[in-house]
Amino acid sequence: MKLLLISPRSSDKRSPVGFKVPQVALQIIAALTPENVKVSMVDEHSSDIDFSKDYDLVGISIMTATAKRGYHLARTFKGKGSKVVFGGIHASVMPEEAINYGDAVVIGEAESSWPDLVEDFKQNTLKRYYQSKEPDLSTAPLPKRDSIIDRSVLGIKWPGFYTTKGCPYDCEFCSVSSVYGKKIRTLPIPFVIKDIENANSKVFLSLDDNVAANPKYAKSLFKEMAHLNIEWGGQCVVTIAKDDELLQLCRKSGCRGLFIGLESVSTTSMRKMRKTLKSIKENEDVIKKIQDTGIIFHPSFVFGFDDDTKA
Ligand code: SF4
Structure with a gap:
């Protein structure tokens, strides 16, 4: 199974320089994913998506500023046969909107629901909504830092x-x-x-x-x-x-x-x-x-x- 995790950019063009707030959501989701799944991550603020590759499942983390781009990407990947899952703060507060563009929505923090979602996907029993409880952070997984997707500020890794x-x-x-x-x-x-x-x-x-x-x-x-x-x-x-x-x-x-x-x-x-x-x-x-x-x-x-x- 091949999984692509995306943090979309906020506009159609990537700004070449400037202040880019890093994120850690994709690395946490990657750490929650079973070892036998091949995970790729793209933060569109620092690199481009390779649309020539095919993925079974695409997870897109959206904020309000990046939702429009996220929905556009979802259409593209669904057109290629992938299933698309939305998460992130915008999808959590607007799940009925996000589901119009994807196959499933994670509402809230994904720690408690992501492993079940991946298993459901494998069994072809993906649900439309996965409502997560506030996780106990004492058992949180270490973010998967082996894939370098960190954004930089004027060339300094941040x-x-x-x-x-x-x-x-x-x-x-x-x-x-x-x-x-x-x-x-x-x-x-x-x-x-x-x-x-x-x-x-x-x-x-x-x-x-x-x-x-x-x-x-x-x-x-x-x-x-x-x-x-x-x-x-x-x-x-x-x-x-x-x-x-x-x-x-x-x-x-x-x-x-x-x-x-x-x-x-x-x-x-x-x-x-x-x-x-x-x-x-x-x-x-x-x-x-x-x-x-x-x-x-x-x-x-x-x-x-x-x-x-x-x-
Ligand atoms: S609720 Fe908390 S996080 Fe939000 S603006 Fe107020 S102090 Fe900041």
Whole structure:
């Protein structure tokens, strides 16, 4: 059996340079696939699909930005006789849309359903939907790092790693806590260290939505990461700056930049979005504190809220 796993690009053309966020979903799915299946992976942001090859099953992981391209690829592969399975966050929240273009949809995290799906495919009993439960990360498989599909930033290899899933916050516009849950699930720290070592790079992006969401776990993790001599960037929330020890350990672990959603300079909008900090002054203090450690502070903002004004 031949399986192709694809992370589609977001437009018809691949941009030659620029910031490309790595992903680890395909490597996790590959690790969940039985050994007797021949697995190929293509991240379209870094390489092209060889359409001259035939596959029995094609798995396409889609976000909203890549769904259109994913559906186009599905039509192409179904036309060649492959069965197509969709997964990823867009397919998880829009399964009735995705099924129109494929043969099956994995809803939620695939860890608990992918082995069953592969077996069903072999038995010719593929179901339309596979609803996954939130997996216990203590038994997660190590991502299969032997196939190099990591995206690069201006030529520097930049693999992704993950340490947790879920977010305890409930920002109004965000899908993370509704898809991955509000409970923070953590990978065993030796697992994370091994995965980073397996990726064989000195520069990484943490794919956690909130890398310091569990401060006790994050402190232990950062202490171990400090021995790896790597540099990394990631995302978290402003509360990291309220814990001096956590912030210092984060920097010592190799953190060079944090992407943090401030979302608005309007206190009314911040409150409506249920953001953690709700005043501009608080945000200013946090920015200064993070920058003073030597970590680059990368804020993000959302424009167009109902209460936004031209001023
Ligand atoms: S803190 Fe970040 S990940 Fe968590 S709900 Fe808010 S925007 Fe989403």
